[in-house]
Amino acid sequence: MANTRFSSQIFPVQDIDLDGRMESVLVGGRHLLALLPEAWREVDQIAVIGWGSQGPAQAANLRDSLAGGGPRVTVGLRRDSSSMRSARSAGFREADGSLGEMFEMIARADLVLLLISDGAQAELHAKVFEALQPGATLGLSHGFLVGYLCAVGDDFPDDINVIGVCPKGMGPSVRRLYQQGAATTGAGINCSFAVEQDIDGRATDMALAWAVGIGAPYTFKTTLSSEYRSDIFGERAVLLGAVHGLVESLYRWRRDNGADEEDAFVRACETITGPIAATISRVGLIGLFNGLERNERDHFARAYSAAYEPVAAILSEIYDEVDSARELAGVIAAGERLKAHPMAPIEGTRMWQVGATIRASRAHRNIPIDGIAAGAFAAAMTAQVDLLRRQGHPWSEVANESVIEAVDSLIPFMHARGVAYMVDNCSTTARLGARRWGPVFEAAFSRVVLPALDQGAGPDPALMEAFRGHTLHQVLATLSRFRPPLDIAVE
Numbered sequence: 001m002a003n004t005r006f007s008s009q010i011f012p013v014q015d016i017d018l019d020g021r022m023e024s025v026l027v028g029g030r031h032l033l034a035l036l037p038e039a040w041r042e043v044d045q046i047a048v049i050g051w052g053s054q055g056p057a058q059a060a061n062l063r064d065s066l067a068g069g070g071p072r073v074t075v076g077l078r079r080d081s082s083s084m085r086s087a088r089s090a091g092f093r094e095a096d097g098s099l100g101e102m103f104e105m106i107a108r109a110d111l112v113l114l115l116i117s118d119g120a121q122a123e124l125h126a127k128v129f130e131a132l133q134p135g136a137t138l139g140l141s142h143g144f145l146v147g148y149l150c151a152v153g154d155d156f157p158d159d160i161n162v163i164g165v166c167p168k169g170m171g172p173s174v175r176r177l178y179q180q181g182a183a184t185t186g187a188g189i190n191c192s193f194a195v196e197q198d199i200d201g202r203a204t205d206m207a208l209a210w211a212v213g214i215g216a217p218y219t220f221k222t223t224l225s226s227e228y229r230s231d232i233f234g235e236r237a238v239l240l241g242a243v244h245g246l247v248e249s250l251y252r253w254r255r256d257n258g259a260d261e262e263d264a265f266v267r268a269c270e271t272i273t274g275p276i277a278a279t280i281s282r283v284g285l286i287g288l289f290n291g292l293e294r295n296e297r298d299h300f301a302r303a304y305s306a307a308y309e310p311v312a313a314i315l316s317e318i319y320d321e322v323d324s325a326r327e328l329a330g331v332i333a334a335g336e337r338l339k340a341h342p343m344a345p346i347e348g349t350r351m352w353q354v355g356a357t358i359r360a361s362r363a364h365r366n367i368p369i370d371g372i373a374a375g376a377f378a379a380a381m382t383a384q385v386d387l388l389r390r391q392g393h394p395w396s397e398v399a400n401e402s403v404i405e406a407v408d409s410l411i412p413f414m415h416a417r418g419v420a421y422m423v424d425n426c427s428t429t430a431r432l433g434a435r436r437w438g439p440v441f442e443a444a445f446s447r448v449v450l451p452a453l454d455q456g457a458g459p460d461p462a463l464m465e466a467f468r469g470h471t472l473h474q475v476l477a478t479l480s481r482f483r484p485p486l487d488i489a490v491e
Helices: 030-039 055-065 084-089 102-108 118-131 144-152 171-183 203-213 224-236 241-256 261-290 294-323 326-340 350-360 371-390 395-417 419-424 428-454 461-468 471-482
Strands: 013-018 021-027 045-049 072-077 099-101 111-114 137-140 161-167 191-197 218-221
Touching: 013 471, 021 203, 021 395, 030 203, 045 055, 045 102, 055 072, 055 084, 055 171, 055 203, 072 084, 072 102, 084 099, 099 102, 102 118, 111 118, 111 203, 118 144, 118 326, 118 428, 137 144, 137 203, 144 224, 144 326, 161 171, 161 203, 161 224, 171 395, 191 203, 191 224, 191 395, 203 218, 218 395, 224 294, 224 326, 224 371, 224 395, 224 428, 241 261, 241 350, 241 371, 241 395, 241 419, 241 428, 261 350, 261 371, 261 395, 261 461, 261 471, 294 326, 294 371, 294 428, 294 461, 326 428, 371 395, 371 428, 395 419, 395 471, 419 428
Parallel strands: 045 072, 045 111, 072 099, 111 137, 137 161, 191 218
Antiparallel strands: 013 021, 021 218, 161 191
């Protein structure tokens, strides 16, 4: 298990007890922005490279955070990039040197935040390494490149720092919550950080400043190797793939059992993306269960018991695919294929047409918590937590990748705009994973879990006892102290 304790010469780090293991965290807030110039005192220029999900958000947040002084924030893109216009609209300009060709900007910067797609990192890493100044710091928001380099027997140059700051949410969430927090003490998306290589003793404070600068309400430590495993696994599972597969199967099941289209959508999707996710965000999974009426609690127990094992089997397969690097190889192989065969829409079924109508009239609708949907969703989350803990991931990482990121960042966008928006504002790696594994989860729910309920399957006493006494509940209660005071507002 990764060492999750750390200290800082600049930022006020504190320790917390998670299931008897001490982990260090940095609690963020706008009062810490004044410390950024000190943390980055040897950094004159920060180059944000790439304009995908994370690039626009992180570039804008860092520029706003450094408005009072500190390094200059610039953006580097391919010279022929279609994103140049968007970067100009965000206030980055060739004329003042804040926007330019990516390798030129890399060569000028002291801190390079490499936010291009995972496939592009694998393809271009040698040129990136060559362009970096000796003594520069390379920043990653995902550990994919570490996994790729390990798989091919390569490594980072030995004359640079290598750090990671990995937001537990998609780029639009990173920007939206940062903007909302401008009127308060601050709000944003939780981040993990990692130090892969530290040549001068500055790497930890450089990474913590980056997390504070993009608005992280709390930042915890991991390794980039642990991060890519939990992150790529998580987005194929509970964060994207599993929730997509679950709501699709629940909708058809409700329709098959006589519900009309609107009622089926409400009890399959609206209930999860609305009150279930909001309740978990505030009081955790045990609070969701304890708050149910007795009849819905019985439904929860039946669905949880039917879903846990089939979901756990898929989760084990996904983790094996990520851990073996086969999933990484698939992402890289997709690069050229996607040029000829772009990803198709994923909300083409009738269910999502119904959903668009319901979202338009939601203000007048009372959305109930459905016990079946809640139990199946909770089973997926808990099974994911159990697998990640068995694999040695620290509690902060497990809770964020399995619960917090879903309910505080991703699902609110699905609730507001539909599944396609939620998935397709994530990275290419995440989008590919959701399309591959979502149908696998959908099949498991449709062919195993829901038929078991139709056949009268009851709750499993041992599974329910394990759920009620799960350490996750106390961990979430502890971490909830660092939750931003604001819910994300999706316009």
